[in-house]
Amino acid sequence: MSSPEVTSPAGRPDEIRAVPVRRPGRWIAAAIVLVIAAALIRSVIVSPGFQWGVVGEYLFDHRILAGLLVTIELTVIAMAIGIVLGVILAVMRLSPNPLLSRASWCYIFFFRGTPVLVQLLFWYNIAALYPKLSLGIPFGPAFVHPNANTLITAFRAGILGLGLNEGAYMAEIVRAGIISVDEGQADAAQSLGMTRVQTLRRIVLPQAMRVIIPPTGNETISMLKTTSLASVITVTELLYAAQLIYSVNFKPIPLLITVSIWYLVCTSVLYVGQHYLERYYGRGASRELAPTALSRWRAAVLSPKHDWS
Amino acid sequence: MTVAMVRAEGVHKRFGRVEVLKGITLEVQPGEVMCLLGPSGSGKSTFLRCINHLEKIHAGLLSVDGELVGYRQVGDRLHELRESEVARKRAEIGMVFQHFNLFPHMTALENVSCAPIRVKRLAREQARSHARELLDRVGLLDKLDAYPAQLSGGQQQRVAIARALAMDPKLMLFDEPTSALDPELVGEVLEVMQQLARDGMTMIVVTHEIGFAREVADTVVFMDGGVVVESGPPAEVLGNPRHERTRTFLSKVL
Numbered sequence: 141m142s143s144p145e146v147t148s149p150a151g152r153p154d155e156i157r158a159v160p161v162r163r164p165g166r167w168i169a170a171a172i173v174l175v176i177a178a179a180l181i182r183s184v185i186v187s188p189g190f191q192w193g194v195v196g197e198y199l200f201d202h203r204i205l206a207g208l209l210v211t212i213e214l215t216v217i218a219m220a221i222g223i224v225l226g227v228i229l230a231v232m233r234l235s236p237n238p239l240l241s242r243a244s245w246c247y248i249f250f251f252r253g254t255p256v257l258v259q260l261l262f263w264y265n266i267a268a269l270y271p272k273l274s275l276g277i278p279f280g281p282a283f284v285h286p287n288a289n290t291l292i293t294a295f296r297a298g299i300l301g302l303g304l305n306e307g308a309y310m311a312e313i314v315r316a317g318i319i320s321v322d323e324g325q326a327d328a329a330q331s332l333g334m335t336r337v338q339t340l341r342r343i344v345l346p347q348a349m350r351v352i353i354p355p356t357g358n359e360t361i362s363m364l365k366t367t368s369l370a371s372v373i374t375v376t377e378l379l380y381a382a383q384l385i386y387s388v389n390f391k392p393i394p395l396l397i398t399v400s401i402w403y404l405v406c407t408s409v410l411y412v413g414q415h416y417l418e419r420y421y422g423r424g425a426s427r428e429l430a431p432t433a434l435s436r437w438r439a440a441v442l443s444p445k446h447d448w449s
Numbered sequence: 450m451t452v453a454m455v456r457a458e459g460v461h462k463r464f465g466r467v468e469v470l471k472g473i474t475l476e477v478q479p480g481e482v483m484c485l486l487g488p489s490g491s492g493k494s495t496f497l498r499c500i501n502h503l504e505k506i507h508a509g510l511l512s513v514d515g516e517l518v519g520y521r522q523v524g525d526r527l528h529e530l531r532e533s534e535v536a537r538k539r540a541e542i543g544m545v546f547q548h549f550n551l552f553p554h555m556t557a558l559e560n561v562s563c564a565p566i567r568v569k570r571l572a573r574e575q576a577r578s579h580a581r582e583l584l585d586r587v588g589l590l591d592k593l594d595a596y597p598a599q600l601s602g603g604q605q606q607r608v609a610i611a612r613a614l615a616m617d618p619k620l621m622l623f624d625e626p627t628s629a630l631d632p633e634l635v636g637e638v639l640e641v642m643q644q645l646a647r648d649g650m651t652m653i654v655v656t657h658e659i660g661f662a663r664e665v666a667d668t669v670v671f672m673d674g675g676v677v678v679e680s681g682p683p684a685e686v687l688g689n690p691r692h693e694r695t696r697t698f699l700s701k702v703l
Contacts, residue, residue: 200573238482322550324548325545327503327544327550328546329552330539331501331503331544333539333564333568335533346554347553348553423556
């Protein structure tokens with residue numbers, strides 16, 4: 141063989157020290173972006189329309205904070221309904237029972253095929269369709285007859301609309317997660333004497349979580365913002381609380397900025413939560429646990445030299 | 450006369466229109482080690498999966514320890530067993546897979562102790578100490594807290610054997626346990642299986658390891674095209690095969 145020797149017995153060859161290629165294009169592009177960013181930031185600070193003083197005034201206003209609380213409640217409850225419903229629908233969809241599977245398909249078809257805003261309005265006006273609700277045995281005696289108008293408040297209509305709609309989306313996410321788990325896992329679990337339910341709960345779902353968590357995080361973040369649609373049916377969540385204020389003081393811009401700041405704060409918190417959830421369900425997937433955002437940041441700042449280029 | 454551990458009579462199995470098993474008849478006695486050999490697609494693995502009812506047979510008779518697999522006979526009619534009953538029977542049969550199928554989200558110790566806790570309802574500590582003993586037996590006492598992804602193929606398969614043994618099975622099924630392993634890792638798994646055979650475990654092993662079959666098996670069965678071509682002691686089937694198909698197969702794998 142006559143290939144050049146890479147390592148000589150005498151020792152390591154010298155490290156390569158070459159003159160790097162000049163990249164003028166990068167410098168020009170960076171300069172343009174910087175100029176645009178500077179202009180934007182200046183206009184945000186200088187232009188009086190933003191009224192930062194008013195923003196500061198209302199940021200911790202009790203009406204805004206009360207709206208924020210309602211937004212968080214709506215998000216949490218609707219997502220909880222969505223996730224539970226999604227798991228049930230996904231399992232139904234994959235069930236060998238054709239009726240269950242079709243029923244699940246129909247549910248997903250209707251709730252994914254119509255706008256969530258329409259669904260919200262629908263639930264809000266449910267009393268027009270069923271003035272009297274009753275709870276009892278189907279086609280048999282009923283035990284309670286609540287009045288639809290008093291039972292379905294705006295808040296409850298919001299929860300129903302958002303949660304039932306979310307269930308359809310979560311069903312598809314959970315189904316994708318379950319399908320992604322290797323069939324050998326179910327074989328192994330069943331050969332050990334586990335029932336179908338045990339196999340699903342102990343073996344398949346925990347592994348499906350790795351696939352389910354990231355899109356669910358997206359759904360949660362999306363839900364947080366979609367709750368603002370509930371303002372249309374007079375739920376006093378964050379946006380409607382702000383609208384009520386600016387309909388009196390005629391300062392929509394600073395109040396919308398206030399609202400946006402709170403939405404950003406909430407989505408940031410959700411990002412961090414999602415990161416740790418993914419880390420937890422990723423255990424065993426790779427040889428090492430992924431570093432937490434904090435430890436990565438610490439490593440980047442404290443390490444003597446950057447070698448993550 | 451003792452009851453055969455596994456008794457198959459004219460077992461048929463088809464997938465859609467494809468008939469994979471065309472009448473398998475064989476018997477495995479308690480304490481016996483049987484090796485199933487044969488070209489791929491001959492139905493060895495399918496037959497193994499029928500024994501713990503991972504696959505349903507379409508015709509014939511299949512029983513484990515004197516009880517029908519998947520059915521109960523009442524009068525002269527067969528009744529399908531309920532899922533929980535099938536599960537209870539599977540719990541008495543250990544199975545080891547070609548691709549290990551360890552649970553990736555559990556450590557080695559959790560993999561082994563999981564089924565005893567969930568299925569046998571053993572106390573957690575009891576199950577864990579038993580699991581520790583079993584992992585010690587397969588030489589993995591230092592890997593208790595390792596996840597499957599951190600283990601080599603041979604180590605994973607040894608954990609899988611320990612996991613199956615944790616249910617105290619009366620019968621062990623091995624589905625090509627060494628086929629997915631690097632050549633240098635095959636030995637450590639075969640060694641564990643050989644020890645198991647010496648301890649008197651009843652085993653059915655689908656394998657391509659002719660050396661293992663010759664040394665450990667009491668009976669070697671050669672299958673091709675969904676039927677048993679010949680069976681007998683390894684010296685006969687491997688040393689002096691009577692059928693042309695067996696001879697051709699052996700000449701290719703040896």
